[in-house]
Amino acid sequence: MGVLIQLAVIFGMLSLLAVGGGMAVLPEMQQLLARHFGIGHTEFVHVFSLGQLAPGPNMMMVLVFGYQIAGFAGAATVALSFLLPSGVLCLAAGRLWRRIGESPWRRAVQSALEPIAIGLMCSGVYAVGRAAIAGPVAAALALAGVALVLRTRVNPVFIVLGAGLLGAAVMHAGGWT
Amino acid sequence: MTTPRVPLRELFLRFLAIGAVSFGGGMIAYQKVLLIDRKKWLTRDEFMAALAISQALPGLNSVNLAILAGDRLRGLPGALAAMLGLVLPGACFLLAAAMLYAQGQDHEVGRLLLGAVAAVASGVLAGVTAALGAEQFRSARSVALITATFVLTSVVKLALLEVLLLMVPLAIYLYRPRP
Numbered sequence: 001m002g003v004l005i006q007l008a009v010i011f012g013m014l015s016l017l018a019v020g021g022g023m024a025v026l027p028e029m030q031q032l033l034a035r036h037f038g039i040g041h042t043e044f045v046h047v048f049s050l051g052q053l054a055p056g057p058n059m060m061m062v063l064v065f066g067y068q069i070a071g072f073a074g075a076a077t078v079a080l081s082f083l084l085p086s087g088v089l090c091l092a093a094g095r096l097w098r099r100i101g102e103s104p105w106r107r108a109v110q111s112a113l114e115p116i117a118i119g120l121m122c123s124g125v126y127a128v129g130r131a132a133i134a135g136p137v138a139a140a141l142a143l144a145g146v147a148l149v150l151r152t153r154v155n156p157v158f159i160v161l162g163a164g165l166l167g168a169a170v171m172h173a174g175g176w177t
Numbered sequence: 178m179t180t181p182r183v184p185l186r187e188l189f190l191r192f193l194a195i196g197a198v199s200f201g202g203g204m205i206a207y208q209k210v211l212l213i214d215r216k217k218w219l220t221r222d223e224f225m226a227a228l229a230i231s232q233a234l235p236g237l238n239s240v241n242l243a244i245l246a247g248d249r250l251r252g253l254p255g256a257l258a259a260m261l262g263l264v265l266p267g268a269c270f271l272l273a274a275a276m277l278y279a280q281g282q283d284h285e286v287g288r289l290l291l292g293a294v295a296a297v298a299s300g301v302l303a304g305v306t307a308a309l310g311a312e313q314f315r316s317a318r319s320v321a322l323i324t325a326t327f328v329l330t331s332v333v334k335l336a337l338l339e340v341l342l343l344m345v346p347l348a349i350y351l352y353r354p355r356p
Binding site for chain 2: 017042049056057089104107109127138
């Protein structure tokens with residue numbers, strides 16, 4: 001029971017701090033999971049990858065951590081505490097906004113949050129990249145990912161799955177990383 | 178304001194379909210097609226306002242958007258139906274994946290695949306971030322805020338709450354409305 005409460009507190013807090021989406025909280029999540037539950041870099045990256053392969057919001061991968069730490073109850077606790085606090089806030093803010101309407105301060109808050117969200121996303125990419133890029137093959141895969149998403153219109157999931165399979169085959173055949 | 182009353186069941190099933198077939202950034206686009214083009218449940222203006230709110234607030238943007246659209250159409254039950262529909266397929270997939278992963282962590286090929294996927298995904302996300310921030314990277318004021326946020330988070334390693342407490346008031350001050 002204590003573990004479930006701890007999970008609810010951690011992921012509930014992350015939910016409310018996720019400005020600009022889930023990527024923003026990745027570094028903090030990685031640190032908290034390592035400190036409180038001993039989840040290492042590699043495991044974190046693997047679960048992150050599972051999220052990339054799943055349909056719907058990638059960040060639902062958080063429930064995998066919940067499952068690892070406390071089984072089905074852990075998965076449910078993490079999923080709900082990651083969705084509900086920000087969800088309730090959004091519901092309330094949406095209703096308030098419909099009553100107030102356009103205001104110069106709303107514009108200001110939105111413009112102010114945009115660069116912060118981008119900065120946090122950069123930190124999220126950096127945290128995942130640093131943990132995921134362990135050798136030359138992985139570095140080449142990451143560069144291929146950047147190029148494909150910027151230069152082509154291919155659905156990212158096909159890029160991730162296709163290049164991931166190819167990369168795994170190369171690593172397996174050559175024994176590199 | 179004569180929005181037809183949308184059955185909860187239909188709302189849930191439509192969002193369930195989006196949750197099952199959309200990957201990554203596609204979710205916002207799918208919701209736009211559903212809400213504006215196919216069903217005319219929201220006007221373009223309503224949709225853009227909801228999108229702006231869902232991006233400005235904490236939480237997953239696609240989930241926030243589904244909550245706002247559901248609330249607009251059917252109140253609290255609508256918000257719940259849309260949110261659950263969107264996340265359920267992925268949640269089931271990930272629960273199954275979690276059980277497999279717990280059994281096969283030392284499976285050589287599986288580990289290589291997850292490692293390779295993470296490497297590609299970090300590249301893809303870097304690209305997505307660059308594309309999303311393209312406009313931001315052109316203004317000195319936002320580049321300074323982006324850099325400061327990144328350095329405080331990744332180099333100084335402040336806790337996220339501390340970063341936000343420092344950066345949000347500063348950024349709002351810089352972007353304050355001027356008469």
